Amino acid sequence: MTDLIRLQPEGLAGPGSRFHIDAWGKAAVNLITHAHGDHARAGSAEYWCAEPCAAILRHRLGPEARIRPVPYREPVRLGDCWISFHPAGHILGSAQIRVEQASRVWVVTGDYKRDADPTCESFEPVPCDTMITEATFGLPIYRWDSAHEVTRRIVEWWQRCREDNVTALLFCYALGKAQRILAELARFTRDEVLLHGAVASLTQIYREQGVAMVPTRLVSDAEGPTEGRLVLAPPSAHRSPWMKRFRQVSTAFASGWMAVRGIRRRRGYHRGFVLSDHADWRGLLETVEQSRASRLLVTHGSSDTLARYLREVKGMKAEALTTHFGEEEA
Ligand SMILES: [Zn+2]
Numbered sequence: 035m036t037d038l039i040r041l042q043p044e045g046l047a048g049p050g051s052r053f054h055i056d057a058w059g060k061a062a063v064n065l066i067t068h069a070h071g072d073h074a075r076a077g078s079a080e081y082w083c084a085e086p087c088a089a090i091l092r093h094r095l096g097p098e099a100r101i102r103p104v105p106y107r108e109p110v111r112l113g114d115c116w117i118s119f120h121p122a123g124h125i126l127g128s129a130q131i132r133v134e135q136a137s138r139v140w141v142v143t144g145d146y147k148r149d150a151d152p153t154c155e156s157f158e159p160v161p162c163d164t165m166i167t168e169a170t171f172g173l174p175i176y177r178w179d180s181a182h183e184v185t186r187r188i189v190e191w192w193q194r195c196r197e198d199n200v201t202a203l204l205f206c207y208a209l210g211k212a213q214r215i216l217a218e219l220a221r222f223t224r225d226e227v228l229l230h231g232a233v234a235s236l237t238q239i240y241r242e243q244g245v246a247m248v249p250t251r252l253v254s255d256a257e258g259p260t261e262g263r264l265v266l267a268p269p270s271a272h273r274s275p276w277m278k279r280f281r282q283v284s285t286a287f288a289s290g291w292m293a294v295r296g297i298r299r300r301r302g303y304h305r306g307f308v309l310s311d312h313a314d315w316r317g318l319l320e321t322v323e324q325s326r327a328s329r330l331l332v333t334h335g336s337s338d339t340l341a342r343y344l345r346e347v348k349g350m351k352a353e354a355l356t357t358h359f360g361e362e363e364a
């Protein structure tokens with residue numbers, strides 16, 4: 035029997051290429067796991083996504099894109115398949131995509147995490163025969179502390195910046211990570227946080243969907259000096275002309291990559307906070323187990339390592355699958 039989902043030049047494809055999932059080429063129907071740039075690309079005739087993803091996807095693709103929002107867990111017929119979207123816990127609206135045809139079920143996880151996140155619905159295990167899982171952080175060295183603990187460290191650093199009268203410049207992905215930090219901060223403070231424009235527009239979409247966060251303001255609208263204030267900006271703004279507006283800064287990067295020795299220094303940040311929207315090693319293994327899948331296809335990141343571990347240690351049918359998914363932002 036041929037695989038239900040196969041690798042085509044445009045991306046992961048369903049039977050007869052009737053639909054694709056997170057296509058990197060042009061698709062007739064492009065099922066989107068979430069709105070990060072490496073998964074939601076322009077050029078498809080039609081996009082289907084989980085309902086809470088639609089506004090963010092619209093922001094990314096523009097007013098012309100044809101977008102069909104589908105409520106979580108609601109099966110929809112597509113050709114001879116049933117399709118449904120299930121919470122992935124990665125960012126607002128992120129979904130695993132379940133594809134059922136006759137008696138077989140495949141799940142494409144997209145990006146996911148198992149830790150709590152006040153900005154989105156928690157990951158739900160979806161039983162299947164074959165799972166295509168991501169493995170961005172698929173090495174045993176990756177083991178996350180709780181977001182609450184990491185946020186406590188961010189608040190301490192911000193406090194030190196106040197005492198030193200410097201601007202606390204925290205870089206993070208503009209979609210998902212920034213809003214998660216703003217929501218986690220609300221458990222510690224009601225102080226206003228300043229935002230780079232790219233972060234502000236996405237934060238507004240989260241607010242419109244009812245996500246509670248600390249008060250925010252565009253950095254260009256800030257009254258008075260920014261020293262002692264916390265500013266959130268995307269990594270692309272680091273060392274850009276945008277930074278000239280600040281006098282004395284302490285820079286930090288919030289990312290799972292900060293767990294890797296040397297990356298913080300190489301990228302030139304003063305501080306690193308290990309905060310990821312992907313599953314850590316334990317989360318990946320737990321998810322594989324809970325899926326009850328008999329076959330695993332592993333993509334995105336350390337796919338070879340995880341696939342080999344599942345084969346050699348767990349005795350499972352597992353192989354790496356090469357896709358075009360990468361970092362959330364170039
Ligand atoms: Zn992502």
Ligand SMILES: [Zn+2]
Pocket residue numbers: 070072073145334359360361362
């Ligand atoms: Zn990704």
